[in-house]
Amino acid sequence: MATDNCDTVNMDPAMDLLSDEDLEREAEGFKEQGNAFYVKKDYAEAFNYYTKAIDMCPKNPSYYGNRAATLMMLYRYREALEDSQQAVRLDSTFMKGHLREGKCHLSLGNAMAAKRCFQRVLELESDNSQAQQELKNAESILEYERMAEIGFEKRDFRMVVFCMDRALDLSSACHRFKILKSECLALLGQYPEAQSVASDILRMDSTNADALYVRGLCLYYEDCIDKAVQFFVQALRMAPDHDKARLACRNAKALKAKKEEGNKAFKDGNYESAYELYSDALTIDPNNIKTNAKLYCNRATVGSKLKKLDQAIEDCTKAIKLDEIYVKAYLRRAQCYMETEQYDEAVRDYEKVYQTEKTKEHKHLLKNAQLELKKSKRKDYYKVLGVDKNATEDEIKKAYRKRALLHHPDRHSSASPEEQKEEEKKFKEVGEAFSVLSDPKKKSRYDSGQDLEDDGMNMGDFDANNIFKAFFGGPGGFSFEASGPGNFFFQFG
Structure with missing residues (x-):
């Protein structure tokens, strides 16, 4: 009855002059105007007129139901939920009220509450197709929540994101x-x-x-x-x-403090301490990928200072695994590769850096690595003579004298054919090395990585005996004579 829906409330005093029938008629007029604006999708105006209708007749469930529908179109689901709940409080058999309450719960992600609302509709009307479909949606959300919880526990975060995307398709305001x-x-x-x-x-x-x-x-x-x-x-x-915020805050402060301690120790030249501090920092939070990448790179820098080059390379690799575009880690690893004469790997890293940042400095580093790689593929004449790359002319001569006499074929005439062949090979290499390193022009070209064939020197036709004769000189001959078992000395004629 009209009197049930339009009990007096705290309204404009002018309304006291209107009868319940007048109030109901006025409220219905506002509702109709609200409906017209709703059809035109002018939801803000529809909301205003439904509110006027409610002010006239605050106990009419349909007015709350209509305003709830409008609020839902305005994405104001929490307010819509309150109106739909008020509608079903006024009339527990109001199906549209139960449906809208369920839809609001669903949009806000309260699937269990939504499920109860749709079940109530089906109690009132068992074949209500909308309630049946929405009940399925609520059950789907509950399943996505369950799967997401399992995924999070297993740290399968991609699965959680997938489940939440599906759930948000149905619960957009959650x-x-x-x-x-x-x-x-x-x-x-x-x-x-x-x-x-x-x-x-x-x-x-x-x-x-x-x-x-x-x-x-x-x-x-x-x-x-x-x-x-x-x-x-x-x-x-x-x-x-908020436990997660508290833990993250504690980890952040601890990580910052430990990293800064490591940086200070490094600047002070206390490399062993810096290495330990960076190692401690790496245990604080395995999930902090970017900071940990920097810590691995910092520890690699310390490791290179401590000549722990293999460990430094491993740390750089770990940093790159965490951050594939971390240029500093590639540069540090490439430097370590250069120091350990792993030139192929150094070139690969410098190429990666130059592709990322085409600077003159990076181009120079790449070219230098390529040169060292090229040089590494030829015979190392310094190693053949057993001298340093900065050896003096006298040191090179002394080294040749020692190695030439050691590997001269006459000295190994009683050895097996295989051993003789090996010693002949070494004797020839010693001669090649001396021929190049004793000639300033050839040495310069060799050190710069240039091809010696450009000087007309064909190592395939090289005769080590000519170098030997020229070095030892003298008009007389030379021979190896035994001075005791296994001992020989060189004698000039």
């Missing part, structure tokens, strides 16, 4: 699903996308502790630790029992 998705995006290293989701929520609710935490997490993983701590602290102000 902040909880968006937060979980953004947290997993951050853990996957997809920081811009994660920040975007968290920032959208903060624009709507600046006090959302979960969104503040995820925003801080993104900054933390991007090695912006000071800014990250500010967000974690803010999240803890909003929710003092």
Whole structure:
């Protein structure tokens, strides 16, 4: 009855002059106007007129139902939920009210509450197709939540993101699903996308502790630790029992402190201490990929200072595995490869760097590595003579005298044919080495990596005996004579 729907409430005093029938008629007029605006999709005006109708008759469930529908079109689901709940409080058999309440719960991600609403509709009308479909949607969301929970426990963050995307197709206004998705995006290293989701929520609710935490997490993983701590602290102000924010804040502060200690030790030249401090820092948070990549590279720098070159190369490799475009790690590893004469690997790393950053310095480093690689593929005449690359002319002569006498074929005349062949080969190499390193022009070309054949020197036709004779000189002959078992001395004629 009209009197049931239009009981007097605190209204404009002028309304006291209207009868219940007049109030109901006035309210119906506002409702009809609201309906007209709703059809035109002018939801803001529809909302205003439905509100006027409610003010006239605050106990009419359909007015709340209509305003709930309008609020849903305006994406104001929490307000729509309140109106739909009021509608079914006024009339527990109001199916549209139950459906809209369920839809609001669904949009907000409250699948269990939505499920109860749709089940209530089916109790009232068992063949209601809309309620049947929405009930299936609610059950789908519950399944996606279950799968996401398992995925998170297994650290299968891609699975969680997939489940949350599917759930958000049905629960577009659920902040909880968006937060979980953004947290997993951050853990996957997809920081811009994660920040975007968290920032959208903060624009709507600046006090959302979960969104503040995820925003801080993104900054933390991007090695912006000071800014990250500010967000974690803010999240803890909003929710003092936020365990994730508290742990992240503690890790961020510890990581920063340990890294700074390591940097100071390195600058002070205390390399052993720096190495240990960087190692300690690496144990704090395995999930912080970017910071850990820097820590591995820092430890590699210390390792190279300590001549732990193999360990330094391994640390650079770990840094690159965490950050595939980390130029500094490629440069450090390439330098270590150069020092350990692994020129193929050094060239590969310098090529990667030059492709990323085409600077003159990187081009020079690449060319130098390519030159050393080319030089490494020829005979190392310095090693053949057993001298340093900075050996003097006298040191080269002394080395030749020693090696030539050691490998001269006459000295090994009683050896097996295989041993004689090997010694002849070494004797020839010693002669080649002396021929090149004793000639300033050839030595210069050799040191610069140029081809000696350009000087007309064909090593294939080289005669080591001519070098030997020229070096030892004298008109007389030379021979090896035994001075005891296994001992020989060179005698001039």
